[in-house]
Amino acid sequence: MRQILKGLATGALALALCGPVLAEPRVTGISADTEGWLSKTMTLRIALSEVAPFRVALPEDGTVRVEFDGAEAAPDLRLEPDAYLQRYRASAPDDETLRLDIGINRAAELEQARIDRSGAAPALVLTLALARSTVTPGAAPQVAAADALPVIVLDPGHGGVDPGAIRDGVAEKEIALTFGLELAEALRATGRYEVYLTRETDTFLTLRERVRTARSHGAALFLSLHANTVTEGNASGAAVYTLSARASDREAAALAALENRADAVGGAQLAVEDDDLAALLTDMAQRETNLRSVHLAEALVEGLGSSVGVIRSNPHRAAGFRVLKAPDVPSVLVELGFLSDSEDLANMTSPIWRGHAADGVIAAVDAWASRDRVLAPQLAATSVPLRD
Known part of the structure; x- marks a missing residue:
C-alpha cells in the first residue's frame, strides 16, 4: 500500500x-x-x-x-x-x-x-x-457478457460506387476507410476491445446492412466514420452526430438527408421504413440507447478536442441519420473534418494527424465505457424490452 x-x-x-x-x-x-x-x-x-x-x-x-x-x-x-x-x-x-x-x-x-x-x-x-486509464489494464469496461470484451463496430462511410464527398481528387470513402482501419488496429492494440468493421475494402453497403452488422456482432457501440464538404462558404473541424427526429440545425438536417441518400447512389431501392423515426424514439428502449449515444458523443467531442484540437463550433449535433437507428446499440456518426477546407484535408490525409485523432477516440471510448458500465443498468431499470 x-x-x-x-x-x-x-x-x-x-x-x-x-x-x-x-x-x-x-x-x-x-x-x-x-x-x-x-x-x-x-x-x-x-x-x-x-x-x-x-x-x-x-x-x-x-x-x-x-x-x-x-x-x-x-x-x-x-x-x-x-x-x-x-x-x-x-x-x-x-x-x-x-x-x-x-x-x-x-x-x-x-x-x-x-x-x-x-x-x-x-x-x-x-x-x-x-489516471487516464482504468486501474486494471487487461480488464475492459464490460458492456457485453462478463466473459467477453466489449464489441466495437466501426463503419467507414460510403464505398464502392458511392464515393461520398470528393475534393482535389480525394474521396470521402478513402478517408473513412483509411481511418477506420487504423482506428481498428489501435483499438485492438489496447487489449480492451473486440473490433469489427462494416467494410474493410472499397465495397458498397446499404445503410440497413451497416446497422445489421452492428447488431449481429452484439456491438456495445457503433461509430460511423465520415468526412464533410461545403460548396459555399467556409467550414472546418470535426463534429459528431446522434440520432434525433428533429434536427439540431439546418446543416445537420441537410447532412442527414445527404447521407440517407447513399442507398440510392448505390442503386439500392430505398426500403420503406418499418418505423417512423419519431415513433421509434418514443420507445423507451430506444430512448435509453439514444441517451447513451449522446453520452458517447459528448465524450468524443472532448476526446477529439484534446487530441487534435480542431473541433467545430457546436460540435455535437443531431438529425435523422438512418445509419444510427440500431435500437439497442449506442451509435454516433463522426465527421473528421471538411474536404473543402485545405487544412482539414491536409490533416485527414496525414498519418500523424490520424494517429492523434485515433488516440482521442480511444480516450473517449475508454471514458464512456467506464461510465456506461454504471449508467447503462440504471437507464435499463427504467426502460422496457424492445418490441419484437
Whole structure:
C-alpha cells in the first residue's frame, strides 16, 4: 500500500477548532464530482456529523482508504451514484477506528485533503488526480457478457460506387476507410476491445446492412466514420452526430438527408421504413440507447478536442441519420473534418494527424465505457424490452 497522506494532525486540529463534538461522529454520506468525460480530477466528499481525526491512503488497486478515529458509519450511510465511484466497504480494524474502502475505477493520487465546514455539517473533501486509464489494464469496461470484451463496430462511410464527398481528387470513402482501419488496429492494440468493421475494402453497403452488422456482432457501440464538404462558404473541424427526429440545425438536417441518400447512389431501392423515426424514439428502449449515444458523443467531442484540437463550433449535433437507428446499440456518426477546407484535408490525409485523432477516440471510448458500465443498468431499470 502506498501511503499518500496522513491527516491525523490535520483532522485533530480541525477537531480542536470546532469545539465540543459528539462522542461518536458519524459518516453520513459519500459522493463524488468529476467534470467532463475526460476529467483529470475527482472531488470525493465524505459527509460527517462531526469532525473526526482521519488518515487517507491509496492502495494500487483503485481504492481510496479513509480511516476515522472514534467514528462510526451511520445506519443509512449512502454512496451517491457516480460513474467513477463504484462501491464502498465499511469495516472496523479495531474498536476505535472506522475504515472506509471506497472503490473508484481509476488509479489516482491524492492532491489535497481538507475539512469543509461551509454546509450545515462538516465534510472531509479529497481532491484526487485521476489516471487516464482504468486501474486494471487487461480488464475492459464490460458492456457485453462478463466473459467477453466489449464489441466495437466501426463503419467507414460510403464505398464502392458511392464515393461520398470528393475534393482535389480525394474521396470521402478513402478517408473513412483509411481511418477506420487504423482506428481498428489501435483499438485492438489496447487489449480492451473486440473490433469489427462494416467494410474493410472499397465495397458498397446499404445503410440497413451497416446497422445489421452492428447488431449481429452484439456491438456495445457503433461509430460511423465520415468526412464533410461545403460548396459555399467556409467550414472546418470535426463534429459528431446522434440520432434525433428533429434536427439540431439546418446543416445537420441537410447532412442527414445527404447521407440517407447513399442507398440510392448505390442503386439500392430505398426500403420503406418499418418505423417512423419519431415513433421509434418514443420507445423507451430506444430512448435509453439514444441517451447513451449522446453520452458517447459528448465524450468524443472532448476526446477529439484534446487530441487534435480542431473541433467545430457546436460540435455535437443531431438529425435523422438512418445509419444510427440500431435500437439497442449506442451509435454516433463522426465527421473528421471538411474536404473543402485545405487544412482539414491536409490533416485527414496525414498519418500523424490520424494517429492523434485515433488516440482521442480511444480516450473517449475508454471514458464512456467506464461510465456506461454504471449508467447503462440504471437507464435499463427504467426502460422496457424492445418490441419484437
